[in-house]
Amino acid sequence: MRLYEYEGKKLFSEFKIPIPKGEVVSSASEAVTAAKAVGGPVVLKSQVLTGGRGKAGGIKVVENPNDVKATAEQLFNLKIKGYKVEKVLVEPKLNIAKEIYFGVTIDRLNYKLVVIVSGAGGMDIEEVAAKSPEKIHKKLYDIEEPMYGFDAIELSKKCGLDSEQTKQAAPILQGLFRLFKKYDAKLAEINPLVVTADGKLIAADSRVSLDDDAVFRHPELATMGIEKRHEEGEMTPREQQAHEWEIPYLDLEGNIGMFPGGAGFGIMGNDFIHYYGGTPANFMDSGGGPSPERIAKMLVLLDENPNVKAIFGARFGGISRCDDFAKGVIMFLKDHGLSKPMVMRMTGNMWQEGVRLFEEARKENPKMFERVEAHGIETPIEEISRRAVELAKMAEGK
Amino acid sequence: MAILVHKKSKVLVQGITGGAGSFHAKRMIAYGTNIVGGVTPGKGGQVVEGKPVFDTVTECREATGADTSVIFLPAKFVKEAAIEAIRAGIKFVVVIPEHIPIHDMLYVRKEAVKHGATVIGGNTAGIITPGQANLGIMPDIAFTPGRVGTVSRSGSITYYVADTLTRSGYGESTCVGLGGDPILGSTFDEILQKFEEDPATKAVVMTGEIGGVYEERACDTISKMKTPVIAMIGGIFAPPGKRMGHAGAIVEGKMGTAKEKLEVLASAGAHPARTFKDIPEILSKLRV
Numbered sequence: 001m002r003l004y005e006y007e008g009k010k011l012f013s014e015f016k017i018p019i020p021k022g023e024v025v026s027s028a029s030e031a032v033t034a035a036k037a038v039g040g041p042v043v044l045k046s047q048v049l050t051g052g053r054g055k056a057g058g059i060k061v062v063e064n065p066n067d068v069k070a071t072a073e074q075l076f077n078l079k080i081k082g083y084k085v086e087k088v089l090v091e092p093k094l095n096i097a098k099e100i101y102f103g104v105t106i107d108r109l110n111y112k113l114v115v116i117v118s119g120a121g122g123m124d125i126e127e128v129a130a131k132s133p134e135k136i137h138k139k140l141y142d143i144e145e146p147m148y149g150f151d152a153i154e155l156s157k158k159c160g161l162d163s164e165q166t167k168q169a170a171p172i173l174q175g176l177f178r179l180f181k182k183y184d185a186k187l188a189e190i191n192p193l194v195v196t197a198d199g200k201l202i203a204a205d206s207r208v209s210l211d212d213d214a215v216f217r218h219p220e221l222a223t224m225g226i227e228k229r230h231e232e233g234e235m236t237p238r239e240q241q242a243h244e245w246e247i248p249y250l251d252l253e254g255n256i257g258m259f260p261g262g263a264g265f266g267i268m269g270n271d272f273i274h275y276y277g278g279t280p281a282n283f284m285d286s287g288g289g290p291s292p293e294r295i296a297k298m299l300v301l302l303d304e305n306p307n308v309k310a311i312f313g314a315r316f317g318g319i320s321r322c323d324d325f326a327k328g329v330i331m332f333l334k335d336h337g338l339s340k341p342m343v344m345r346m347t348g349n350m351w352q353e354g355v356r357l358f359e360e361a362r363k364e365n366p367k368m369f370e371r372v373e374a375h376g377i378e379t380p381i382e383e384i385s386r387r388a389v390e391l392a393k394m395a396e397g398k
Numbered sequence: 399m400a401i402l403v404h405k406k407s408k409v410l411v412q413g414i415t416g417g418a419g420s421f422h423a424k425r426m427i428a429y430g431t432n433i434v435g436g437v438t439p440g441k442g443g444q445v446v447e448g449k450p451v452f453d454t455v456t457e458c459r460e461a462t463g464a465d466t467s468v469i470f471l472p473a474k475f476v477k478e479a480a481i482e483a484i485r486a487g488i489k490f491v492v493v494i495p496e497h498i499p500i501h502d503m504l505y506v507r508k509e510a511v512k513h514g515a516t517v518i519g520g521n522t523a524g525i526i527t528p529g530q531a532n533l534g535i536m537p538d539i540a541f542t543p544g545r546v547g548t549v550s551r552s553g554s555i556t557y558y559v560a561d562t563l564t565r566s567g568y569g570e571s572t573c574v575g576l577g578g579d580p581i582l583g584s585t586f587d588e589i590l591q592k593f594e595e596d597p598a599t600k601a602v603v604m605t606g607e608i609g610g611v612y613e614e615r616a617c618d619t620i621s622k623m624k625t626p627v628i629a630m631i632g633g634i635f636a637p638p639g640k641r642m643g644h645a646g647a648i649v650e651g652k653m654g655t656a657k658e659k660l661e662v663l664a665s666a667g668a669h670p671a672r673t674f675k676d677i678p679e680i681l682s683k684l685r686v
Contacts (some may be wrong), residue, residue: 018665213497262554265555
C-alpha cells in the first residue's frame with residue numbers, strides 16, 4: 001500500500017524526522033488560504049500514487065502569492081499517468097544547499113532489511129545506482145537488529161555531510177529505520193533529504209509503501225486517515241466492477257475471455273492462448289476456494305464484455321472444489337445465461353461430483369448448455385486453449 | 399527416495415481443530431500420510447480424525463516424535479506457529495495460508511536458518527511425494543510415483559505439470575510448492591539442490607512466473623547440477639506495468655520479466671518449455 005507524500009510525512013513526524021510546515025488541500029481556494037498561512041514563495045505538490053510527478057508538471061514553485069490560485073487550478077485539472085490530482089500539498093519553498101538520499105527496503109534475496117544512502121539525492125535512485133553505483137552505499141540488517149547511533153553516523157558521513165549535519169542526519173536515519181519496522185513497510189524513502197542554505201536538514205519528500213498484509217495490526221493508521229486503497233491508476237468500468245466484487249481482474253486487448261483457476265495458471269493460461277494464435281481479453285484470478293457465487297460473477301464479467309468472443313475455462317481443483325465450481329457455472333447459466341461459446345476443462349478435487357452436477361443440470365435443461373463444451377482430465381489443457389482460439393476466430397467470422 | 403517428505407515422516411498439523419485444518423487432515427490421512435497429531439493451544443486432549451491434539455508443539459513432539467509440521471492457521475498466527483515448531487525441533491514446516499506479513503516471514507526464515515530447518519510457503523499448495531505422503535491441499539488425482547521432481551510457485555501449475563508427467567509415464571518423485579507470497583520460506587535453488595542430491599529424481603521441472611527475484615537466483619545452482627532441469631515461466635505475454643496474479647508477481651522495473659527469467663535460466667543450462675506438452679518431449683530427448 002503506497003502512501004501519499006503527505007501521509008508519509010505524517011509518519012515522519014511521529015519519528016521526529018523534520019518536515020516542511022505545509023498543508024494538504026483539496027481545492028484551489030483552499031490552496032490560497034494555505035499559501036497565505038505558509039507565507040513567502042511556496043511549492044504546490046500534486047498528491048498522486050505514482051513517481052515522475054515533477055516531469056509530468058505536477059510540482060510547481062510559486063514565487064508570487066497572486067499566482068497561487070491559477071497554478072493550483074492547473075494542478076487540479078492534471079492527470080498524471082492516469083491518476084487524477086485530488087489533493088495538493090502546499091509547502092514553503094526551501095533554500096537548497098545540498099540534497100541527499102535515505103532509504104530502507106527489503107532485500108528479498110538475502111532475507112534482510114537494506115539501508116541505502118547516497119549523496120546524490122533528488123534524483124531517481126535506481127538511475128543513480130545504474131549510472132554511478134559508487135555513489136550508493138548499502139548496509140544489510142537482520143530483521144531483529146536495531147540501528148545503532150554509530151551506524152547511522154557512519155552511513156550519514158558517506159553522503160558527504162559535515163559533522164554538524166551528520167549530527168542532525170543520524171537520528172533521521174534511525175527514525176526512518178524504526179518507522180520501517182514499526183509500520184511493516186516494504187519501502188521508506190526520503191528523497192531528497194535537503195540541507196538548507198542555513199544548514200538545517202529537512203525531509204522534502206516522502207515515499208512510503210506498507211505491506212497490505214500487515215495493515216490489520218496498525219489500526220492507528222486509520223485514525224491518521226490512512227486507509228487501505230486501490231493503488232492502480234484509473235480502472236476501466238469492468239475492473240471497477242470486479243474490484244467491488246473483490247475479484248482480481250484486468251482488462252487486456254484481445255477477444256478471449258479468460259476464466260482460469262488461481263493466479264498461477266491465470267498468468268500462464270494467457271501465454272497458452274498467445275501460443276495458439278489468440279489474444280486474451282482479460283486476466284482474472286478466482287482466488288483459493290471460490291464460492292459458486294464468485295464463480296458465477298466471474299462469468300458475468302466475461303459474458304457482458306462486448307470484446308469477448310469466446311470463453312476459456314479451466315479448473316484444477318486443489319483447495320477449490322469442482323462441485324462448487326460446477327454449481328457456480330450452473331448458477332450463471334440459469335440466472336444469467338451464456339451468450340458466447342465457452343470451452344472449459346474441470347478436474348481435481350471433487351471432479352466426479354462436478355461432472356454429476358453438470359449432467360443433472362444438462363438433463364433438466366439441455367438448451368442451457370448449448371454453447372458449453374465441457375471437458376475433463378482426458379483432454380489436455382493445450383487442446384482447450386487451441387479450441388478457445390478457434391471458437392473466437394469463428395465468432396469473428398474468420 | 400524422495401525429498402523433504404516420505405512415508406516415514408511424522409507429520410503434525412498446526413490448526414488441526416479448525417475447518418481447513420481438520421478437512422485437509424482427513425484428506426492427508428486418507429492418502430496415507432503419517433499424521434501423528436495436531437496442535438491447537440487450549441484444545442489439548444481433544445481428538446481430531448483419530449489423532450491426538452496438543453497445546454504445544456513440544457508436547458506433541460515428545461508424545462509422537464513428530465518431525466514435520468503443516469500449518470493451517472490464519473496468516474496473522476503463522477509467525478508464532480512456525481517459530482514455535484522450529485524451536486521445538488521440527489525440521490520441515492509447510493505454511494499453507496497466504497498473505498503472511500513480509501516482516502513475519504523474515505523472522506521465520508531467520509529462525510529456520512538458525513536451527514537448520516526448512517520452511518516452504520506461505521501461500522503454497524504444499525508438497526507431495528506420490529504414494530507416500532501428501533502435505534497440504536493438493537488433489538491426489540494428478541500424481542503418481544515416478545522419477546521427475548517438480549518445484550513451482552503455483553499450486554495449479556504443479557497440478558498441470560504433474561498431470562502431464564503422470565500421463566506421459568514419467569511420474570513424480572516429489573512435487574514442491576514454493577508458494578505465491580512475495581517472501582518465501584525457501585527458494586528455487588535450495589529445492590533444486592535437494593533434488594540434485596536425491597538418487598530417485600532423474601530430472602526436475604521448475605515453473606516460475608513474472609515478478610520477484612527467486613528464479614534468477616537458481617541459475618548458479620542449475621549450472622552446477624547433473625540432474626537436468628526443465629524451466630517454464632508464466633507471464634511471457636503479460637503487459638508490463640500491470641499487476642497480475644500472486645502478490646509476488648509484480649514486475650519490478652526490468653527485473654523480473656518472464657522473458658528475461660527464461661533467458662537467464664536457459665543460459666545457465668535449463669531446458670525451456672513453452673506449454674506442458676513440451677515437457678515429455680524434452681524428457682524423451684534427454685533420455686530421462
